[in-house]
Amino acid sequence: MAPWEVLDLVSHHLDPKSLAISSCVCKSWFISLSCDHNWQPISAAKRCLQTPWKPRLSLDSLIFIVNVFNPNSLSIVLFLEKFESELVIDPNEIFKFDMMLVKIMDLERGRIRIQWQVFGMMDCEGKEMEGWFSEELPSPVGCCSSVVGRGIVADLKLGLCDGRRVNKVSVGMLSVADRRYVSVDDALRYLQHFLLPCF
Structure with missing residues (x-):
């Protein structure tokens, strides 16, 4: 084995300081x-x-809007507008929130269309009996792509009682790679990329 081949094999096990010093020995080592x-x-x-930077965007500066409507007639079945103070926040500091309904809403049989907006988070259709909707979010490019750029999915679940009546709506953001809800800070970093300019 040639000496430079041994050097190449050993170089993968060196710490940064040793690697930098070794590259100064001679031209071939460099x-x-x-x-x-x-x-x-x-x-x-x-x-x-x-450690990731703290987001400049805070949860109390967001308004969560959820629309559930019939895609055929475009009639609104449910409209929610919630501020941070009205959300049931998860104690594990993950970006998943429950919104309790003051009045239980009846769903019509058939397909429904869901929109969740902080900005255009989700716009998808499905059967009302499924109760669970998800849609992949666009990947951020640039300033925060390394922090939350591994694939994020918007998640919305209708809490159904009696099979057709909605008494709760849960929204969240899931990491595809980690298969779990993202932290509040990671979600705010993601949203900040689209809502505030990067510095």
């Missing part, structure tokens, strides 16, 4: 040790360890 494939895992690990 060429071998300064390759991107040696530094990419170190850079990726450092990015993972960085």
Whole structure:
């Protein structure tokens, strides 16, 4: 085995300081040790360890609007407009909220169309008996893509009682990669990307 091949094998096990010092030994070591494939895992690990920045957008500056209507006649079956103070917030600090209805609403049989807006979060159709709706959200590009860019899904669930009557609406944001609800801060970072400019 040639000496430079051994050097290439060993370079993957060096810490950043040793890798940088070793690249100063001679020209062949510099060429071998300064390759991107040696530094990419170190850079990726450092990015993972960085604590994400606090979002500038706060939950109390958002208004959650949910529309449920018949897609054929466009008649509104349910309209909700809720502020943070009116939401039932999850104690685990995940971006999933329940909105209790003051008056229980009856659903007609057939298909319904759901819209959830903070900005255009969800607009999809389904059968009213399913009660659960989800839609993939656009990936952020740029400033916060590394924080919440692994695929986010808007999630809306109708709390049905007696099979047709809605007594609660739950909304949330799920991470596709982690298969769980995202934290409030991660969701706010995601929303901030679309609602406020990046600095």
